[in-house]
Amino acid sequence: MRKIRVLVAKVGLDGHDRGAKVIARAFRDAGMEVIYTGIRQTPEQVVAAAIQEDVDVVGLSSLSGGHELLFPRVAKLVKEQMGDQVLVIGGGVIPEDEIPALKEAGIAAVFGPGTSLKEIIDFVHTHVNRAS
Amino acid sequence: MVKKDNLQAVAEAKNKWETGTLQKTIGKYPERHSDFMTVSGSPVERLYTPQDIEELDYLEDLGFPGEYPYTRGVQPTMYRGRLWTMRQYAGFGTAVESNQRYKYLLSQGQTGLSVAFDLPTQIGYDSDHPMAEGEVGKVGVAVSSLGDMEVLFDEIPLGKVSTSMTINASAAVLLCMYMAVAEKQGVPWKDLRGTIQNDVLKEYSARGTYIFPPSPSMRLITDIFAFCSKEVPRWNTISISGYHIREAGSTAAQEIAFTLADGIAYVEAALKAGLHVDDFGPRLSFFFASHNDVLEEIAKFRATRRLWARIMKERFGAKNPRSMKVRFHTQTCGHTLTAQQPLNNIVRVTLQALAAVLGGTQSLHTNSYDEALGLPTEEAVRIALRTQQIIGYESNVAETIDPLAGSYYIESMTNRLEKEAADYIRKIDDLGGAVKAIEQGYIQREIQDSAYRYQQEIESGRRTIIGVNKFQVEEKSRSKIMKVDPAVGQSQAQRLKQLRKERDNREVKRCLAELRRGARTDENLIPPIYRAVKAYATLGEICDVLRDVFGEYRPTEIV
Numbered sequence: 001m002r003k004i005r006v007l008v009a010k011v012g013l014d015g016h017d018r019g020a021k022v023i024a025r026a027f028r029d030a031g032m033e034v035i036y037t038g039i040r041q042t043p044e045q046v047v048a049a050a051i052q053e054d055v056d057v058v059g060l061s062s063l064s065g066g067h068e069l070l071f072p073r074v075a076k077l078v079k080e081q082m083g084d085q086v087l088v089i090g091g092g093v094i095p096e097d098e099i100p101a102l103k104e105a106g107i108a109a110v111f112g113p114g115t116s117l118k119e120i121i122d123f124v125h126t127h128v129n130r131a132s
Numbered sequence: 133m134v135k136k137d138n139l140q141a142v143a144e145a146k147n148k149w150e151t152g153t154l155q156k157t158i159g160k161y162p163e164r165h166s167d168f169m170t171v172s173g174s175p176v177e178r179l180y181t182p183q184d185i186e187e188l189d190y191l192e193d194l195g196f197p198g199e200y201p202y203t204r205g206v207q208p209t210m211y212r213g214r215l216w217t218m219r220q221y222a223g224f225g226t227a228v229e230s231n232q233r234y235k236y237l238l239s240q241g242q243t244g245l246s247v248a249f250d251l252p253t254q255i256g257y258d259s260d261h262p263m264a265e266g267e268v269g270k271v272g273v274a275v276s277s278l279g280d281m282e283v284l285f286d287e288i289p290l291g292k293v294s295t296s297m298t299i300n301a302s303a304a305v306l307l308c309m310y311m312a313v314a315e316k317q318g319v320p321w322k323d324l325r326g327t328i329q330n331d332v333l334k335e336y337s338a339r340g341t342y343i344f345p346p347s348p349s350m351r352l353i354t355d356i357f358a359f360c361s362k363e364v365p366r367w368n369t370i371s372i373s374g375y376h377i378r379e380a381g382s383t384a385a386q387e388i389a390f391t392l393a394d395g396i397a398y399v400e401a402a403l404k405a406g407l408h409v410d411d412f413g414p415r416l417s418f419f420f421a422s423h424n425d426v427l428e429e430i431a432k433f434r435a436t437r438r439l440w441a442r443i444m445k446e447r448f449g450a451k452n453p454r455s456m457k458v459r460f461h462t463q464t465c466g467h468t469l470t471a472q473q474p475l476n477n478i479v480r481v482t483l484q485a486l487a488a489v490l491g492g493t494q495s496l497h498t499n500s501y502d503e504a505l506g507l508p509t510e511e512a513v514r515i516a517l518r519t520q521q522i523i524g525y526e527s528n529v530a531e532t533i534d535p536l537a538g539s540y541y542i543e544s545m546t547n548r549l550e551k552e553a554a555d556y557i558r559k560i561d562d563l564g565g566a567v568k569a570i571e572q573g574y575i576q577r578e579i580q581d582s583a584y585r586y587q588q589e590i591e592s593g594r595r596t597i598i599g600v601n602k603f604q605v606e607e608k609s610r611s612k613i614m615k616v617d618p619a620v621g622q623s624q625a626q627r628l629k630q631l632r633k634e635r636d637n638r639e640v641k642r643c644l645a646e647l648r649r650g651a652r653t654d655e656n657l658i659p660p661i662y663r664a665v666k667a668y669a670t671l672g673e674i675c676d677v678l679r680d681v682f683g684e685y686r687p688t689e690i691v
Contacts, residue, residue, distance in 0.1 A: 012251070012266055013251035013257075013263065013264070013267050013341075017340065018379070018381050018583050021580050021584075021691050022381075025580075034691070036689055038689040039687075040340070042263070064270050065266075065267070065271065066270065068266065069265065069266030095505060095615075096505070096609050097609070113470065114471050116601070117591055118591065
């Protein structure tokens with residue numbers, strides 16, 4: 001069976017990548033193939049990388065407030081260019097009342113501060129399997 | 133520290149205690165863990181005694197406040213003379229909104245300003261640049277030109293306040309804007325007090341707002357050193373920062389080491405540029421984090437002071453005592469704030485702030501309890517400021533200097549941290565210095581390893597975070613969150629459009645061409661940047677000229 005492939009991406013200008021790097025390593029330790037984009041990626045760059053790497057999951061991170069505009073833009077481009085099969089999830093400092101709009105826009109789950117790595121990994125396992 | 137025969141007696145008595153009194157208790161009631169550790173993961177012994185500081189020489193290693201090696205503090209009277217500067221980092225939205233917040237903070241007894249700029253400003257993009265979309269005014273105030281800066285400091289007397297600006301890659305431009313506002317207010321540059329962060333090396337290793345490659349970045353930094361030592365002599369030209377290194381996940385020893393290794397690189401660059409160590413040494417300042425482990429943090433601050441003093445004196449031959457002093461700002465650790473049961477964060481911040489004060493900080497930012505949820509509300513900011521005021525005015529910890537000195541644990545940990553940091557610095561020297569160590573990814577990897585270990589300790593329950601992996605409760609959703617008006621981006625774009633129409637564009641063009649010529653030589657770039665700023669050339673236009681000449685930094689990502 002093919003390993004789950006995950007792109008971990010920092011969108012916008014935010015440089016806080018501790019969480020993104022920790023989760024990237026946790027995905028890898030959980031047996032997934034992980035690609036990390038590095039910081040300061042545009043939605044277009046993220047989606048191009050997702051296509052090139054043929055990933056099952058795009059994990060977005062932003063702690064600067066850029067999620068509001070940029071997460072939905074990635075979700076839209078992923079859907080247009082990769083279809084519904086690819087799971088888009090996000091994390092960072094994201095006010096609770098903004099989560100419904102992000103889900104509406106196609107972000108399957110939003111993980112805030114204090115979320116355990118296990119919870120995120122379990123979510124990916126459950127939802128990627130369901131999609132394929 | 134202790135007489136030899138006494139030490140022998142202590143050793144024997146301790147042995148007797150361990151095999152007697154202690155054994156009996158441990159047999160019946162085992163300890164909570166088989167081994168104990170600090171927040172940084174270093175072992176913590178059950179008990180510290182004179183044996184653990186056997187080698188400590190009071191006069192050599194501790195000395196007196198205001199005297200080498202400054203272990204006990206950089207000022208002779210410390211907080212008996214004046215409390216630390218209470219300096220809350222703030223800024224959001226437009227210059228108008230931030231100006232109002234600064235005036236509010238000053239009216240509440242805050243004693244210095246600390247400006248947060250938004251990410252486009254920090255990365256040298258105007259608010260209307262495509263890369264700025266979605267980020268304008270979010271994590272700080274948007275400043276694209278001198279026009280914005282004039283509004284930001286409107287009615288704030290620059291000769292009276294000290295202002296810290298968290299600005300790095302674009303620091304030269306923002307400093308010039310500040311100088312231009314001062315000139316307009318009729319305040320001589322020699323009266324300006326404050327700090328620019330201007331520490332680009334930690335941007336590569338931990339924080340991310342770099343623009344140019346290391347070599348031209350170092351040149352901009354040394355240009356600022358040289359210019360300010362003559363023209364703005366009371367300005368702290370750099371704040372060499374461990375804060376972001378710690379926030380990115382490092383241990384306490386790594387925080388000391390990677391910060392001081394960056395410091396060494398700046399000193400070497402300035403020496404290479406022909407400056408004398410005692411011309412710029414006194415204007416170097418530092419910035420550290422304060423984490424949850426109160427005692428480890430206190431030891432960290434003390435160890436840092438001693439190690440840097442020794443480096444400046446022994447390695448660089450500094451003669452002026454001011455060049456040897458670590459004067460530092462502290463901020464409580466943002467990543468320790470929990471979104472769960474957020475009011476608990478007030479207690480965390482109190483402990484972290486207490487550690488900073490007991491560690492001898494010169495200024496302090498206390499985080500607001502709601503920062504894991506979003507931007508801080510005004511109420512939360514006020515409580516954070518009050519936390520410092522209660523420590524300063526009510527707790528009485530500021531009445532004597534370095535009160536924890538002489539504690540067997542604190543002194544042995546101070547020794548250990550100094551040694552561990554010195555070992556790291558030797559390793560970085562072997563790699564060719566901080567710039568090379570960053571280019572090779574060594575520092576980033578060390579930080580990442582520590583961050584991952586810390587997270588795994590939380591996952592496994594080895595490390596307890598109240599409300600996160602222990603003592604959780606069901607919580608109602610939290611309503612009060614501060615929001616930035618999403619129209620900020622548009623209003624900034626509008627302002628820029630108008631600016632570009634109204635200014636003397638021929639003069640702007642001439643200034644930018646002059647800057648381009650200067651950037652290609654090795655002349656000091658601050659004067660041409662200042663002239664461009666005065667002509668209302670925008671931040672983006674100035675940085676674009678420099679991008680053209682210097683190129684942009686492209687990191688290699690290692691995970």
